[in-house]
Amino acid sequence: MTNADTDIYSPAFFMADHAAVESGKVYANGAFWNRMQFPGFPAVTHFGVVAVLNIPWRAYHQPHKFAVWFEDADGGRVAGELGGEFTVGTTPDMKVGDETVMPIAAMVNNFTLTKAGDYSAVLAVDGQEISRWTFKAVLLPAGMQPNRPVSPSDLPAGF
Secondary structure, eight states: OBOTTTOOEEEEEEEEEEEEEETTEEEEEEESOOEEEESSSSEEEEEEEEEEEEEOGGGTTSOEEEEEEEEETTSOEEEEEEEEEEOOOOOTTOOTTOOEEEEEEEEEEEEEEOSSEEEEEEEEETTEEEEEEEEEEEEOOTTOOOOOOOOGGGSOTTO
16 A cells, blocks of 8 residues: 555565664564464553655655554554654755655554454554554463463473
8 A cells, every 4th residue: 555645655564572773774573473372361462563664755855644553353443553753855865766765663562452353553654544464362272371482491302
């Protein structure tokens, strides 16, 4: 999807265990998942959200707004909303028509999922949806534990 007014689009929009932007680069760990597992609901969790925006030259030097919100399977809003404003300018080495890639990353903390089911993270620029990432919250069977990192004591002897 593209914002019809500005041609801004997102070549990448996803969730990760952790994400940050530094010097125009995205650093993400545990990225591109679409399934969360919990022993019960409501469940409180945390995760990172990454959006990479492609800004065409005709959208430079104008204020833009972005927003990320979350929806359940019925399209109802879940929890809060992330958002901000940006303006992209040119650098001396750019030619007319050059595009800019602008990464955005944010950590979401204390996010509450009230029930198992399908959810979406929605990305909008200037009020128009341009991307969506779907994920599923799953109730684990009794006695099972959510995925966790493997510790050395979990490995077989001699490994």
